[in-house]
Amino acid sequence: MEEVKEESAGENASKKDEETVEALLFIAGKFLSVEEISSLTGFGAGKVRAALEALEGRYNEGAIRISSREGFYKMDVKPDYSFLINKLASGESEFTKAEQETLAVIAYKRPVKQSLIIKIRGNKGYDHIKKLSTLGLLSSKKEGRTFILDLSENFYSYFSISEGSLKGLKPLKSETDLGLMGKTEEDGE
Numbered sequence: 001m002e003e004v005k006e007e008s009a010g011e012n013a014s015k016k017d018e019e020t021v022e023a024l025l026f027i028a029g030k031f032l033s034v035e036e037i038s039s040l041t042g043f044g045a046g047k048v049r050a051a052l053e054a055l056e057g058r059y060n061e062g063a064i065r066i067s068s069r070e071g072f073y074k075m076d077v078k079p080d081y082s083f084l085i086n087k088l089a090s091g092e093s094e095f096t097k098a099e100q101e102t103l104a105v106i107a108y109k110r111p112v113k114q115s116l117i118i119k120i121r122g123n124k125g126y127d128h129i130k131k132l133s134t135l136g137l138l139s140s141k142k143e144g145r146t147f148i149l150d151l152s153e154n155f156y157s158y159f160s161i162s163e164g165s166l167k168g169l170k171p172l173k174s175e176t177d178l179g180l181m182g183k184t185e186e187d188g189e
Contacts, residue, residue, distance in 0.1 A: 011044070011046035011047050011049075011050050012047075012050055013043075013047050013048075013050040013051035013054060017041075017043060017047055017050075017051050018051045018054050018055055018058075020041050020043075020051075021037060021041060021043075021048060021051040021052060021055060022051075022055055022075070024037060024040055024041060025037075025055075025066065025073060025074060025075035026075050028074070028075075029074075029075075030074060031067075031069060031072035031073065031074040032072060032073055032074065033071055033072050033073075034048050034049060034052075034071065034073075037052075037073070052066065052068075052073055056068075059075075062078075063077060063078055063080070063081045064076070064077060064078070065077075065078050098121075098124060098128060099128045099131060099132065101121070102117065102121050102125050102128035102129065102132070103128070103132055103137065105117060105120055105121065106129075106132075106138065106149050106150075106151070107151055107155075107166060110149065110150045110151055111148050111149065111150040112148070112149050112150075113143070113146050113147070113148060113149070114129060114140070114146045114147040114148070114149050115145075115146040117129065117149065129149065135154075135158075136152055136154040136158075137151065137152055137154055137155045137158060138150065138151065138152055138155070139151070139152040151163075151166075
């Protein structure tokens with residue numbers, strides 16, 4: 001872990017610093033130490049503590065809070081609203097591991113023939129493509145006896161990424177580098 005820059009105890013955090021720490025806690029979804037927050041943001045420990053203190057004050061009212069436990073911090077729902085979490089937390093993710101892998105191959109190879117995706121992912125790939133298309137994450141264009149698959153505009157907004165962020169992917173030696181050639185247990189084969 002990187003060495004944490006220590007600042008004076010009276011250090012103030014700007015609104016932007018507070019928002020950076022707030023975003024980090026929101027995304028992390030788990031307890032983080034001041035040192036971890038400092039390492040991830042590049043802020044000194046004093047600035048992180050100042051931002052956490054400001055956020056704790058700001059979240060004093062409402063359903064969200066900044067929880068602290070033995071020097072670790074987390075953004076959390078106040079206990080009064082935990083019944084809502086239990087209603088939503090079914091333990092299921094939005095996409096199965098197999099669907100995520102199929103989407104990853106399409107995103108990497110785009111634009112790509114559907115027939116190649118089926119060759120890589122197996123026949124369950126048809127179901128994955130259908131679900132991903134229904135959600136508006138893929139676009140397809142008929143070409144001969146197959147389709148050309150690509151990511152739709154909705155894909156980028158759905159996952160909150162820019163189109164340019166996918167351009168820097170390193171080339172693979174083969175599909176096996178993705179760990180996706182074999183069928184997964186979820187594929188049932």
